[in-house]
Structures are given as structure tokens and as C-alpha cells.
Amino acid sequence: MxxxxxxxxxxxxxxxxxxxxxxxxxxxxxxxxxxxxxxxTLVGWVKDQPVPFSHKHHAGELGIDCRYCHTTVDVGPEAGLPSTHICMTCHSQVWTGAPMLAPVRESLANNTPLQWQRVARLPDYVYFNHSIHIARGVPCVTCHGRVDQMPLMTRAQPFQMRWCLDCHRNPAPHLRPPSKVTQMDWSGWDENSKEHKAYGERMVTVYGLQPDKLDDCNICHR
Ligand code: HEC
Ligand code: HEC
Ligand code: HEC
Ligand code: HEC
Ligand code: HEC
Structure with a gap:
């Protein structure tokens, strides 16, 4: 055969x-x-940054408010990353010769921005807007975690669609007074206290939030 x-x-x-x-x-x-x-989902991953910038040190120990560096977070869709000039308001005085800060000095001298590697990013087909969340009192910590304890920035949440939708369909428990949004360790209320619950429910009415409409596709896919 x-x-x-x-x-x-x-x-x-x-x-x-x-x-x-x-x-x-x-x-x-x-x-x-x-x-x-x-x-x-990239949760917890660290990326190689041009300078090992520490939020734990700057936002935590030094207590610098988020908005000092992320200047557009409460006025526009993007939080914005700080220009080298913002670093230099302090680093032209402290740690001036540190080798670790050489890329920062070069960036200033050559007038070229530092190339930070993003860790919190959505695909291009999703629309997000910081200012509306900040105005309604959704705190940074809910979406970005305990940034004040991160020596290097990592992503805290999966940023998947169902994570956005879970809150949009029931925002009340996530709201706090807008003046407290950047305070990472704010514990004015116990998570499950009556006071917190009452505040959230009241604000849903005050702001005219419509949880049944906040999951419309065209809110995030426009
Ligand atoms: C409000 C003042 C201030 C600003 C603004 C600031 N820093 Fe710092 N930074 C400090 C101080 C204070 C230290 C600590 C110096 C020491 O430990 O003696 C420091 C330390 C550092 C260090 C050393 C490592 C560490 O964390 O201890 C790096 C790197 C650094 N800063 C980068 C930056 C970059 C990049 C920016 C801009 C995005 C920036 N800093 C903005 C005050 C500032
Ligand atoms: C002194 C300046 C400074 C302060 C204060 C600061 N940040 Fe930042 N932030 C930076 C720099 C520089 C980067 C880019 C480098 C990095 O990812 O570590 C960054 C990155 C981030 C990112 C990651 C964005 C991405 O997509 O990669 C988040 C989220 C963030 N910051 C949140 C916060 C929050 C919340 C606070 C307040 C608790 C805060 N930051 C305070 C300078 C600052
Ligand atoms: C409701 C969730 C949510 C809240 C609240 C929130 N963020 Fe974000 N943040 C995001 C998402 C989602 C992205 C990615 C956006 C993108 O890629 O289009 C992001 C991106 C960022 C970035 C990267 C640069 C940029 O402009 O996109 C920084 C910095 C940042 N956030 C800081 C903050 C700070 C500071 C606060 C509080 C004052 C805050 N965020 C509150 C969800 C949130
Ligand atoms: C912890 C709660 C929470 C999370 C998580 C959250 N949101 Fe929101 N979002 C809100 C609230 C509250 C509003 C305000 C709605 C209003 O005022 O009508 C809002 C409003 C918005 C708006 C503006 C709606 C409009 O009418 O213009 C967009 C866009 C949006 N969210 C996108 C997202 C995306 C994309 C994600 C996930 C990456 C997300 N949100 C995660 C609570 C949240
Ligand atoms: C509150 C914001 C929000 C709303 C409302 C929303 N989406 Fe999304 N959607 C997202 C985000 C964020 C992603 C990106 C998920 C990722 O990167 O994993 C996404 C991803 C997607 C994808 C890509 C595949 C996937 O699942 O990752 C499709 C398809 C999609 N959405 C369809 C819809 C449809 C249909 C609706 C209406 C019923 C809708 N979305 C409503 C935030 C939203």
C-alpha cells in the first residue's frame, strides 16, 4: 500500500x-x-518613568493638594499632568543638584516636557470628564485609590465599562461634599452611616441626577 x-x-x-x-x-x-x-486590566502595574516621582512623598508626606499639579481637574475633562515649571517652583530651591532630578533640569533647559508614561488611560472611543465628577463630589480616591501612599503611581481600578456603570446606576453612596474630593483619608462619615446615606440621597435630588439615564450609551460613547 x-x-x-x-x-x-x-x-x-x-x-x-x-x-x-x-x-x-x-x-x-x-x-x-x-x-x-x-x-x-493593568491594576497595580508600575511603569518606567523618566523620574521616579513619588506621590507618597509629595501628596502624602508633604501634603501638596492634587490640584497644585493637576490644575485642570475641576474645570475640564482632563486632570492634566504638571509642567516642569511646577516642579521647579520647589526644585530650584530643594534638591537642586540631585542626579535623580537631572531629567527635570534638562526638560526645563531644553523646553521639552517630561514624557510621563500613563497608567490611568481609557481607550479612545470612551469619553470621560473629570470636572463633572469633581463638581458632584465623587472623590479622587474612589477611582485612583490611595495615591498618597504610592511611591510609584499604579492603576487602582480596572476602568472597565461595568465599573463605570455600577456607579452611574447608583451614585448616591459615592458622593461626598465637593470640598473634600482631594482628601484621600477623609473619614468625616462612616461608609455605612445614616448621615452618609442621607447626604447621598439628598444630593441625587439636588443635582438632579438621573441614574436610569446615566447608563445611556451616548454618555460615554459619543
Ligand atoms: C511644593 C514643593 C515641591 C514640588 C512642587 C515638587 N517637589 Fe519634588 N520634592 C520636594 C521636597 C521637599 C523633596 C524632598 C527633599 C528631601 O527629601 O530632602 C522632593 C523630592 C523629590 C524627589 C526625590 C525622591 C523623593 O521623592 O524623595 C524627586 C524625584 C522629585 N521630588 C521630583 C519632583 C517632580 C518631578 C516634581 C514635579 C512634577 C516635583 N518633585 C515637584 C518638594 C517639591
Ligand atoms: C507635586 C505634583 C503632584 C501632586 C501634588 C499630585 N500629583 Fe499626581 N502626578 C504628578 C506627576 C508628575 C504624574 C506623572 C508621573 C506619575 O505617574 O507618577 C502624576 C500622575 C498621576 C496619576 C496617573 C495618571 C496617568 O494616567 O498616568 C494620577 C491618577 C494622579 N497623578 C493623581 C493624583 C492625586 C489623586 C493627587 C492628590 C492626592 C495627586 N496626583 C497629586 C504630579 C503630582
Ligand atoms: C469617576 C472616576 C474618577 C475620578 C473621581 C477622578 N478620576 Fe482621574 N481619571 C479617571 C479616568 C477614567 C482617567 C483616564 C481618562 C482617559 O484616559 O481619558 C483619569 C485620568 C487621570 C489623570 C491622567 C491625566 C489626565 O488628564 O487624564 C490624572 C492626573 C488624574 N486622573 C487625576 C485625578 C485627580 C487629581 C482626581 C481628583 C481631584 C481625579 N483624577 C478624579 C477617573 C477618575
Ligand atoms: C463612583 C461613581 C462614578 C464612577 C466610578 C464613574 N462615574 Fe461618571 N458620573 C458620576 C456622576 C455622579 C456623574 C454626574 C452626573 C450628572 O451630574 O448628571 C457622572 C457623569 C459622567 C459623565 C457626564 C455625563 C453628562 O451628562 O455629561 C460622563 C461622560 C461620565 N460620567 C463618564 C464616566 C466613565 C467613562 C466612567 C468610567 C471610566 C465613569 N464615568 C465612572 C459618577 C461616576
Ligand atoms: C459610564 C460610561 C459608559 C456607558 C454609559 C457605556 N459604556 Fe461602553 N464602555 C465604557 C468603557 C470605560 C469601556 C472600555 C472598557 C475597557 O477598556 O475594558 C467601554 C467599552 C465598550 C465596548 C467595547 C467592548 C467592551 O466591552 O470592552 C462596547 C461594544 C461598548 N462599550 C458598548 C456600549 C453600549 C452598547 C452602551 C449602552 C448600552 C455602553 N457601552 C454604555 C463606558 C461606558
């Missing part, structure tokens, strides 16, 4: 088979919840 498959064809067939099995395995990982893993 003549051979149907030559030896080399047989090897090729096996190789193809192996690739198919691997592909199915990878696909199964994605479908089966691996999309929620920190690998996919």
Missing part, C-alpha cells in the same frame, strides 16, 4: 495541530475570565 502521508508532511501536520491547540487554550483563557486578571 502506498503511503498517504510522507514523513515530513506528518511532522507539519502535527505542528499545525499543536498551534491550533495552543490558540484554543489562549482563547479559552480570555473568554474564561482572564480578561479580568491584572494582566488585562
Amino acid at each position: 502506498p503511503q498517504i502521508f510522507t514523513a515530513s508532511a506528518d511532522t507539519r501536520l502535527r505542528a499545525v495541530g499543536l498551534v491550533i491547540v495552543l490558540l484554543i487554550f489562549v482563547a479559552a483563557l480570555f473568554v474564561g475570565g482572564e480578561m479580568d486578571s491584572t494582566y488585562a
Whole structure:
């Protein structure tokens, strides 16, 4: 009987088979919840920054308000990253010669902004707006975590659609007085206290929030 498959064809067939099995395995990982893993959501990941800027030091220990550096967070869609001039208001006086700050000095001298690697970013097809959240008293800590304890910036939340929707459909428990939004450790109210609950519910009425409309697709996909 003549051979149907030559030896080399047989090897090729096996190789193809192996690739198919691997592909199915990878696909199964994605479908089966691996999309929620920190690998996919980037929660807790650190990126290589031009300067090892510490929020723990600046926002936590030195107590500099978020808005000193993220100047547009309460007036526009973007929080904004600080210009080198903002760093230099202090670093032309403190730590002036530190090698760690060499990229900052170069950035000022050459008039080229520092290239920070973003950790909190949405895909381009999603619209987000900081100022409306700040005006309604949704605190930074809810979406960005305890930034004042981060030696290096990491992402605190998955930023997946259902995470946005969970709050949009029931915003009351997440609201606090807008003057307290940047205070990371604000504990004026116990999370589950009556006072907090009453405040949230009252503000939903005062602001005219419509949780049944806040999940309309065109709010975030415009
Ligand atoms: C309000 C003042 C102030 C501003 C604004 C400021 N810093 Fe600092 N920074 C300090 C002080 C104070 C220290 C600590 C010096 C020491 O430890 O003796 C420091 C330390 C540092 C260090 C050393 C590592 C550390 O955290 O201890 C780096 C790096 C640094 N700053 C980067 C920056 C960058 C980048 C900016 C701008 C985005 C900036 N700083 C803005 C006050 C400031
Ligand atoms: C002294 C200036 C300074 C202060 C004060 C400051 N930040 Fe920042 N922030 C930066 C710089 C510089 C970066 C970019 C480098 C990095 O990611 O660490 C940054 C990055 C971030 C990012 C990541 C953005 C992204 O997509 O990568 C978040 C979120 C953030 N800051 C939130 C806060 C919050 C909340 C506060 C107040 C508790 C705060 N920051 C206070 C300078 C500051
Ligand atoms: C409701 C959730 C939410 C709140 C509250 C919030 N942020 Fe953000 N923040 C985001 C999202 C989502 C992004 C990514 C936006 C994008 O990529 O379009 C982001 C991005 C950022 C960035 C990156 C630069 C930029 O302009 O996009 C900084 C800095 C930042 N936030 C700081 C803050 C500070 C400071 C506060 C509080 C005063 C705050 N955020 C409150 C969700 C939030
Ligand atoms: C912890 C609560 C909370 C989270 C999380 C949250 N939001 Fe919001 N969002 C609100 C509140 C409250 C408003 C104010 C609604 C109003 O005033 O009508 C709002 C308003 C908005 C608006 C403006 C709506 C308008 O009518 O113009 C956009 C856009 C938006 N959110 C996008 C997002 C996106 C995208 C995410 C996720 C990345 C997100 N939000 C996460 C609470 C939240
Ligand atoms: C409150 C904000 C918000 C609203 C409202 C919203 N989306 Fe999204 N959507 C997002 C965000 C954020 C992402 C990005 C998710 C990611 O990167 O994982 C997204 C992603 C998507 C994607 C890409 C695939 C995926 O699931 O990641 C599709 C499709 C989508 N949305 C459709 C819709 C439709 C249809 C509606 C209305 C029923 C809707 N969205 C309402 C915030 C929203």
C-alpha cells in the first residue's frame, strides 16, 4: 500500500495541530475570565518613568493638594499632568543638584516636557470628564485609590465599562461634599452611616441626577 502521508508532511501536520491547540487554550483563557486578571486590566502595574516621582512623598508626606499639579481637574475633562515649571517652583530651591532630578533640569533647559508614561488611560472611543465628577463630589480616591501612599503611581481600578456603570446606576453612596474630593483619608462619615446615606440621597435630588439615564450609551460613547 502506498503511503498517504510522507514523513515530513506528518511532522507539519502535527505542528499545525499543536498551534491550533495552543490558540484554543489562549482563547479559552480570555473568554474564561482572564480578561479580568491584572494582566488585562493593568491594576497595580508600575511603569518606567523618566523620574521616579513619588506621590507618597509629595501628596502624602508633604501634603501638596492634587490640584497644585493637576490644575485642570475641576474645570475640564482632563486632570492634566504638571509642567516642569511646577516642579521647579520647589526644585530650584530643594534638591537642586540631585542626579535623580537631572531629567527635570534638562526638560526645563531644553523646553521639552517630561514624557510621563500613563497608567490611568481609557481607550479612545470612551469619553470621560473629570470636572463633572469633581463638581458632584465623587472623590479622587474612589477611582485612583490611595495615591498618597504610592511611591510609584499604579492603576487602582480596572476602568472597565461595568465599573463605570455600577456607579452611574447608583451614585448616591459615592458622593461626598465637593470640598473634600482631594482628601484621600477623609473619614468625616462612616461608609455605612445614616448621615452618609442621607447626604447621598439628598444630593441625587439636588443635582438632579438621573441614574436610569446615566447608563445611556451616548454618555460615554459619543
Ligand atoms: C511644593 C514643593 C515641591 C514640588 C512642587 C515638587 N517637589 Fe519634588 N520634592 C520636594 C521636597 C521637599 C523633596 C524632598 C527633599 C528631601 O527629601 O530632602 C522632593 C523630592 C523629590 C524627589 C526625590 C525622591 C523623593 O521623592 O524623595 C524627586 C524625584 C522629585 N521630588 C521630583 C519632583 C517632580 C518631578 C516634581 C514635579 C512634577 C516635583 N518633585 C515637584 C518638594 C517639591
Ligand atoms: C507635586 C505634583 C503632584 C501632586 C501634588 C499630585 N500629583 Fe499626581 N502626578 C504628578 C506627576 C508628575 C504624574 C506623572 C508621573 C506619575 O505617574 O507618577 C502624576 C500622575 C498621576 C496619576 C496617573 C495618571 C496617568 O494616567 O498616568 C494620577 C491618577 C494622579 N497623578 C493623581 C493624583 C492625586 C489623586 C493627587 C492628590 C492626592 C495627586 N496626583 C497629586 C504630579 C503630582
Ligand atoms: C469617576 C472616576 C474618577 C475620578 C473621581 C477622578 N478620576 Fe482621574 N481619571 C479617571 C479616568 C477614567 C482617567 C483616564 C481618562 C482617559 O484616559 O481619558 C483619569 C485620568 C487621570 C489623570 C491622567 C491625566 C489626565 O488628564 O487624564 C490624572 C492626573 C488624574 N486622573 C487625576 C485625578 C485627580 C487629581 C482626581 C481628583 C481631584 C481625579 N483624577 C478624579 C477617573 C477618575
Ligand atoms: C463612583 C461613581 C462614578 C464612577 C466610578 C464613574 N462615574 Fe461618571 N458620573 C458620576 C456622576 C455622579 C456623574 C454626574 C452626573 C450628572 O451630574 O448628571 C457622572 C457623569 C459622567 C459623565 C457626564 C455625563 C453628562 O451628562 O455629561 C460622563 C461622560 C461620565 N460620567 C463618564 C464616566 C466613565 C467613562 C466612567 C468610567 C471610566 C465613569 N464615568 C465612572 C459618577 C461616576
Ligand atoms: C459610564 C460610561 C459608559 C456607558 C454609559 C457605556 N459604556 Fe461602553 N464602555 C465604557 C468603557 C470605560 C469601556 C472600555 C472598557 C475597557 O477598556 O475594558 C467601554 C467599552 C465598550 C465596548 C467595547 C467592548 C467592551 O466591552 O470592552 C462596547 C461594544 C461598548 N462599550 C458598548 C456600549 C453600549 C452598547 C452602551 C449602552 C448600552 C455602553 N457601552 C454604555 C463606558 C461606558
